[in-house]
Amino acid sequence: MPLLSTSGANSALHKGHAHWPFGDWLEFVCQHHLDGMRLEILDNRRERRSLNLGSPADRIHIVVEVADIESARDAVSIEAPGIVTVSWGARLFQLRDPDGVAVTYLEWLRPSSSQWRHMRGGIQSGHGRGQYFTQLDWARAQFVEKLGMDPFPGTLNLMVEDDLDSTSNWLNLRGTPGIRIENPHDGPRDCDARCYPVLIDGRVSGAIVLPEVPQYPRLQIELIAPARLRDLLKKSDGDFVDIEVLDPSENKFSKEERTDA
Numbered sequence: 001m002p003l004l005s006t007s008g009a010n011s012a013l014h015k016g017h018a019h020w021p022f023g024d025w026l027e028f029v030c031q032h033h034l035d036g037m038r039l040e041i042l043d044n045r046r047e048r049r050s051l052n053l054g055s056p057a058d059r060i061h062i063v064v065e066v067a068d069i070e071s072a073r074d075a076v077s078i079e080a081p082g083i084v085t086v087s088w089g090a091r092l093f094q095l096r097d098p099d100g101v102a103v104t105y106l107e108w109l110r111p112s113s114s115q116w117r118h119m120r121g122g123i124q125s126g127h128g129r130g131q132y133f134t135q136l137d138w139a140r141a142q143f144v145e146k147l148g149m150d151p152f153p154g155t156l157n158l159m160v161e162d163d164l165d166s167t168s169n170w171l172n173l174r175g176t177p178g179i180r181i182e183n184p185h186d187g188p189r190d191c192d193a194r195c196y197p198v199l200i201d202g203r204v205s206g207a208i209v210l211p212e213v214p215q216y217p218r219l220q221i222e223l224i225a226p227a228r229l230r231d232l233l234k235k236s237d238g239d240f241v242d243i244e245v246l247d248p249s250e251n252k253f254s255k256e257e258r259t260d261a
């Protein structure tokens with residue numbers, strides 16, 4: 001039974017569609033239940049730096065993130081190679097689907113309890129759109145209500161591409177639900193956002209805001225805070241900022257610190 005079928009419906013625990021960037025639909029049917037499975041289809045043309053995927057999958061490579069790599073391998077219905085541990089914090093095995101496209105099953109290694117919380121990124125200027133979106137009534141009201149923060153207009157943009165731990169911690173975190181900021185409009189360019197409370201440079205409370213924009217730069221992090229971070233941290237483009245991700249319950253904007261008072 002082929003792992004991925006692009007035609008015919010099989011009875012399966014899991015069935016879904018991914019929009020294949022070439023106009024038709026890829027139907028994937030999973031013969032097994034993988035709790036925590038997420039299917040990410042990377043298009044190398046969109047990567048900031050092309051990934052060296054080897055041939056023939058030099059354009060599309062399917063990565064399936066799973067919660068338990070052993071059970072994923074046991075459940076795969078075609079011959080699968082052994083599991084390897086890679087230096088950037090994951091265990092994986094790779095095979096090729098019937099069309100020859102590389103498919104990687106990957107389980108992120110849960111680093112020690114606190115290590116996954118830390119990441120650092122380099123400050124970059126953006127297009128000046130953060131000011132507009134952070135000041136929209138619906139966004140601001142939810143920042144105040146759900147984060148206890150009335151943010152300074154705008155977002156401080158960071159890129160976490162310079163160290164592997166930060167990159168993998170961010171890619172892990174951004175897949176989690178976070179605190180939702182819901183856009184009441186549903187136009188073609190309207191989207192929601194997810195927030196993650198953080199401590200910035202060990203001393204400033206703020207939050208990561210992740211707009212659910214298609215093709216959003218995978219390694220970009222946007223920070224909001226009650227004050228202008230560039231002044232508070234005395235930092236500018238190219239400087240690095242350390243981030244510690246907090247549990248939502250640890251959100252530092254407790255009643256007495258709320259910035260909307």
Ligand SMILES: Cc1cc2nc3c(=O)[nH]c(=O)nc-3n(C[C@H](O)[C@H](O)[C@H](O)COP(=O)(O)O)c2cc1C
Pocket residue numbers: 125126127128129130131133134139155157181183189190191192193209211213222
């Ligand atoms: C709270 C918030 C809501 C956003 N909502 C949308 C949206 O509905 N549609 C959209 O295209 N981009 C949205 N964005 C993303 C912005 O368009 C932009 O990609 C991002 O903030 C980076 O802008 P910058 O480069 O100017 O910093 C939102 C951003 C924030 C912070």
Ligand SMILES: Nc1ccn([C@@H]2O[C@H](COP(=O)(O)OP(=O)(O)O)[C@@H](O)[C@H]2O)c(=O)n1
Pocket residue numbers: 124125126127128129130131132152153154155156157223224225226227228229230231
């Ligand atoms: N809490 C914040 C929010 C924005 N900013 C900065 O304020 C300016 C306006 O934010 P913006 O999101 O519109 O700008 P860009 O991130 O697009 O450059 C930028 O220089 C941000 O880096 C800040 O220093 N601290």
